[in-house]
Amino acid sequence: MHKITNEIYDILYKKFGEAKCELDFKNNYELIVAVILSARCTDKRVNIITKDLFKKYPDVNSLANAKTEELEKMIYSCGFYKNKAKNLINMANDVVNKYNGEVPSEFEDLTTLAGVGRKTANVVMAVGFSKQAIAVDTHVFRVSNRLEIAKSKNPLECEKTLQKNVEKEKWGQFHHFLVLFGRYVCKSQNPMCDGCELSSFCKYKKEKN
Ligand code: SF4
Numbered sequence: 001m002h003k004i005t006n007e008i009y010d011i012l013y014k015k016f017g018e019a020k021c022e023l024d025f026k027n028n029y030e031l032i033v034a035v036i037l038s039a040r041c042t043d044k045r046v047n048i049i050t051k052d053l054f055k056k057y058p059d060v061n062s063l064a065n066a067k068t069e070e071l072e073k074m075i076y077s078c079g080f081y082k083n084k085a086k087n088l089i090n091m092a093n094d095v096v097n098k099y100n101g102e103v104p105s106e107f108e109d110l111t112t113l114a115g116v117g118r119k120t121a122n123v124v125m126a127v128g129f130s131k132q133a134i135a136v137d138t139h140v141f142r143v144s145n146r147l148e149i150a151k152s153k154n155p156l157e158c159e160k161t162l163q164k165n166v167e168k169e170k171w172g173q174f175h176h177f178l179v180l181f182g183r184y185v186c187k188s189q190n191p192m193c194d195g196c197e198l199s200s201f202c203k204y205k206k207e208k209n
Pocket of ligand 1: 146147185186187191193194196197198199202203205
């Protein structure tokens with residue numbers, strides 16, 4: 001593992017302990033729905049929405065048969081609701097028709113599902129199936145660039161660089177650490193640099209001062 005990345009991992013481990021996904025879910029069907037809804041939306045908001053959503057659509061079959069307008073109304077507050085509703089219904093139909101109603105566990109299969117890109121597939125693999133994957137969302141991308149542990153122009157480049165710099169058995173945890181750190185400390189606007197445990201590694205802060 002890259003030396004500085006390793007030190008950062010250890011500091012974040014001390015800060016967050018065994019970190020986990022902040023989305024509420026009971027099975028992989030609920031997980032994939034929650035991750036699709038979470039695009040450009042907070043986990044907190046998604047958890048409010050899915051509380052009722054999973055009562056109305058408790059499994060992939062019920063979601064596959066959902067009426068678009070009814071689903072749109074339920075997920076309206078998470079933004080991009082029209083696209084997300086269409087993707088959720090299509091994803092559910094894909095799972096029913098192509099995968100016997102079971103959310104697949106392989107990256108190549110997951111990314112054939114409607115609305116499922118690299119990030120969603122990696123989260124489902126890591127969180128739902130305990131496989132090693134690094135999902136690059138907006139927090140992971142921003143923090144990796146600020147700390148220069150994966151200087152990158154796009155999420156795919158960031159993912160590949162992190163995969164090189166981090167031991168495989170730590171990929172899942174490192175993803176959660178960077179998400180939490182980006183969400184609560186190294187925020188997009190007004191990062192909390194005073195008192196930041198990683199400031200000694202941070203080129204972004206040095207350049208800003
Ligand atoms: S010093 Fe500031 S910009 Fe750098 S990692 Fe910490 S919070 Fe982010």
